[in-house]
Amino acid sequence: MQSNPNVTVRFTAVLQKHVNGNKEIKVQGGNISELLDDLEEQFPGFLRQLMDDEGELHQFVNIYLNDEDIRYIGGIDTAVKDGDMIDILPALAGGG
Numbered sequence: 001m002q003s004n005p006n007v008t009v010r011f012t013a014v015l016q017k018h019v020n021g022n023k024e025i026k027v028q029g030g031n032i033s034e035l036l037d038d039l040e041e042q043f044p045g046f047l048r049q050l051m052d053d054e055g056e057l058h059q060f061v062n063i064y065l066n067d068e069d070i071r072y073i074g075g076i077d078t079a080v081k082d083g084d085m086i087d088i089l090p091a092l093a094g095g096g
Contacts, residue, residue: 004028005082007035014090019043027086032063033076035086050088060091 010024019025020043027042029035040047050061057063063070064087070078080086 004030004034005080005084007080007082007084007086009035009039009086009088012089015049015088018046018049029080031076031080032065032070032078032086035080036076049090058090062089062091063087064089 005028007027007029008024009027011019011022016022019039025039025042027035027038029038036047036050050063051057057071057076063076065073065078065080066085067087070076
């Protein structure tokens, strides 16, 4: 039986307030979507910062898997492996 990969997610200062001030968190899942679900379980309401009501990433949110923008490599269905690094970067422009 294969366990879910252990992946590190790093947060910018803007998002740290939504994850109890953490700069990075270990999460588990087989793809980006599952990792985001794990984050939502740990920090209810977190996904509202990233996604719209249809489950699509907000236009101003970028997620990188090992420095590659997931929009170009499979979106939230992109598979992850043990030891991968995820960076969630909201655009700096805009209000909120």
